[in-house]
Amino acid sequence: MKLVEEVGELAEVIRKNQRYQGDPNKAxxxxxxxxxxxxxxxxIALANAFDVDLEECCRLKEEINKERTDH
Ligand SMILES: [Mg+2]
Incomplete structure:
Protein backbone atom coordinates (compact mmCIF):
# COMPACT_ATOMS: atom_id res chain seq x y z
CA MET A 1 0.00 0.00 0.00
CA LYS A 2 1.32 3.42 -1.01
CA LEU A 3 0.66 5.03 2.39
CA VAL A 4 2.89 2.49 4.15
CA GLU A 5 5.60 3.04 1.54
CA GLU A 6 5.42 6.82 2.07
CA VAL A 7 5.58 6.43 5.88
CA GLY A 8 8.76 4.40 5.33
CA GLU A 9 10.21 7.17 3.16
CA LEU A 10 9.27 9.73 5.85
CA ALA A 11 11.03 7.67 8.53
CA GLU A 12 14.15 7.56 6.35
CA VAL A 13 14.37 11.34 5.77
CA ILE A 14 13.62 12.01 9.46
CA ARG A 15 16.48 9.66 10.40
CA LYS A 16 18.78 11.63 8.05
CA ASN A 17 17.22 14.98 9.13
CA GLN A 18 16.90 16.01 5.47
CA ARG A 19 15.09 19.37 5.55
CA TYR A 20 13.86 21.70 2.85
CA GLN A 21 15.91 24.88 3.16
CA GLY A 22 13.14 27.26 2.16
CA ASP A 23 14.81 28.24 -1.11
CA PRO A 24 12.18 27.91 -3.87
CA ASN A 25 14.97 27.23 -6.39
CA LYS A 26 16.09 24.16 -4.43
CA ALA A 27 14.24 20.90 -4.80
CA ILE A 44 -6.67 12.20 2.29
CA ALA A 45 -6.97 9.87 -0.73
CA LEU A 46 -7.97 6.99 1.59
CA ALA A 47 -10.49 9.20 3.38
CA ASN A 48 -12.02 10.09 0.02
CA ALA A 49 -12.06 6.44 -1.12
CA PHE A 50 -13.96 5.42 2.03
CA ASP A 51 -16.09 8.58 2.04
CA VAL A 52 -14.73 9.60 5.45
CA ASP A 53 -15.16 13.13 6.80
CA LEU A 54 -11.68 13.74 8.21
CA GLU A 55 -12.69 17.02 9.83
CA GLU A 56 -15.41 15.24 11.80
CA CYS A 57 -12.95 12.45 12.72
CA CYS A 58 -10.51 15.05 14.08
CA ARG A 59 -13.22 16.61 16.25
CA LEU A 60 -14.43 13.25 17.60
CA LYS A 61 -10.93 11.93 18.27
CA GLU A 62 -9.81 15.17 19.92
CA GLU A 63 -12.70 14.77 22.37
CA ILE A 64 -11.55 11.22 23.20
CA ASN A 65 -7.94 12.36 23.58
CA LYS A 66 -8.99 15.26 25.81
CA GLU A 67 -10.93 12.89 28.10
CA ARG A 68 -7.85 10.66 28.31
CA THR A 69 -5.54 13.51 29.32
CA ASP A 70 -8.08 14.93 31.82
CA HIS A 71 -7.88 11.76 33.96
MG1 LIG B 1 7.55 9.95 -1.08
Missing part, protein backbone atom coordinates in the same frame (compact mmCIF):
# COMPACT_ATOMS: atom_id res chain seq x y z
CA UNK A 28 11.93 19.67 -2.08
CA UNK A 29 12.70 16.15 -3.28
CA UNK A 30 13.98 13.82 -0.59
CA UNK A 31 13.10 16.07 2.34
CA UNK A 32 10.92 15.70 5.44
CA UNK A 33 8.65 18.35 3.92
CA UNK A 34 8.11 16.31 0.75
CA UNK A 35 7.46 13.05 2.56
CA UNK A 36 5.05 14.65 5.06
CA UNK A 37 3.11 15.93 2.05
CA UNK A 38 3.13 12.46 0.45
CA UNK A 39 1.80 10.84 3.65
CA UNK A 40 -0.91 13.50 3.98
CA UNK A 41 -1.85 13.03 0.30
CA UNK A 42 -2.46 9.30 0.74
CA UNK A 43 -4.32 9.78 4.05
Missing amino acids: IKGTIEEELYDVLYYV
Whole structure:
Protein backbone atom coordinates (compact mmCIF):
# COMPACT_ATOMS: atom_id res chain seq x y z
CA MET A 1 0.00 0.00 0.00
CA LYS A 2 1.32 3.42 -1.01
CA LEU A 3 0.66 5.03 2.39
CA VAL A 4 2.89 2.49 4.15
CA GLU A 5 5.60 3.04 1.54
CA GLU A 6 5.42 6.82 2.07
CA VAL A 7 5.58 6.43 5.88
CA GLY A 8 8.76 4.40 5.33
CA GLU A 9 10.21 7.17 3.16
CA LEU A 10 9.27 9.73 5.85
CA ALA A 11 11.03 7.67 8.53
CA GLU A 12 14.15 7.56 6.35
CA VAL A 13 14.37 11.34 5.77
CA ILE A 14 13.62 12.01 9.46
CA ARG A 15 16.48 9.66 10.40
CA LYS A 16 18.78 11.63 8.05
CA ASN A 17 17.22 14.98 9.13
CA GLN A 18 16.90 16.01 5.47
CA ARG A 19 15.09 19.37 5.55
CA TYR A 20 13.86 21.70 2.85
CA GLN A 21 15.91 24.88 3.16
CA GLY A 22 13.14 27.26 2.16
CA ASP A 23 14.81 28.24 -1.11
CA PRO A 24 12.18 27.91 -3.87
CA ASN A 25 14.97 27.23 -6.39
CA LYS A 26 16.09 24.16 -4.43
CA ALA A 27 14.24 20.90 -4.80
CA ILE A 28 11.93 19.67 -2.08
CA LYS A 29 12.70 16.15 -3.28
CA GLY A 30 13.98 13.82 -0.59
CA THR A 31 13.10 16.07 2.34
CA ILE A 32 10.92 15.70 5.44
CA GLU A 33 8.65 18.35 3.92
CA GLU A 34 8.11 16.31 0.75
CA GLU A 35 7.46 13.05 2.56
CA LEU A 36 5.05 14.65 5.06
CA TYR A 37 3.11 15.93 2.05
CA ASP A 38 3.13 12.46 0.45
CA VAL A 39 1.80 10.84 3.65
CA LEU A 40 -0.91 13.50 3.98
CA TYR A 41 -1.85 13.03 0.30
CA TYR A 42 -2.46 9.30 0.74
CA VAL A 43 -4.32 9.78 4.05
CA ILE A 44 -6.67 12.20 2.29
CA ALA A 45 -6.97 9.87 -0.73
CA LEU A 46 -7.97 6.99 1.59
CA ALA A 47 -10.49 9.20 3.38
CA ASN A 48 -12.02 10.09 0.02
CA ALA A 49 -12.06 6.44 -1.12
CA PHE A 50 -13.96 5.42 2.03
CA ASP A 51 -16.09 8.58 2.04
CA VAL A 52 -14.73 9.60 5.45
CA ASP A 53 -15.16 13.13 6.80
CA LEU A 54 -11.68 13.74 8.21
CA GLU A 55 -12.69 17.02 9.83
CA GLU A 56 -15.41 15.24 11.80
CA CYS A 57 -12.95 12.45 12.72
CA CYS A 58 -10.51 15.05 14.08
CA ARG A 59 -13.22 16.61 16.25
CA LEU A 60 -14.43 13.25 17.60
CA LYS A 61 -10.93 11.93 18.27
CA GLU A 62 -9.81 15.17 19.92
CA GLU A 63 -12.70 14.77 22.37
CA ILE A 64 -11.55 11.22 23.20
CA ASN A 65 -7.94 12.36 23.58
CA LYS A 66 -8.99 15.26 25.81
CA GLU A 67 -10.93 12.89 28.10
CA ARG A 68 -7.85 10.66 28.31
CA THR A 69 -5.54 13.51 29.32
CA ASP A 70 -8.08 14.93 31.82
CA HIS A 71 -7.88 11.76 33.96
MG1 LIG B 1 7.55 9.95 -1.08
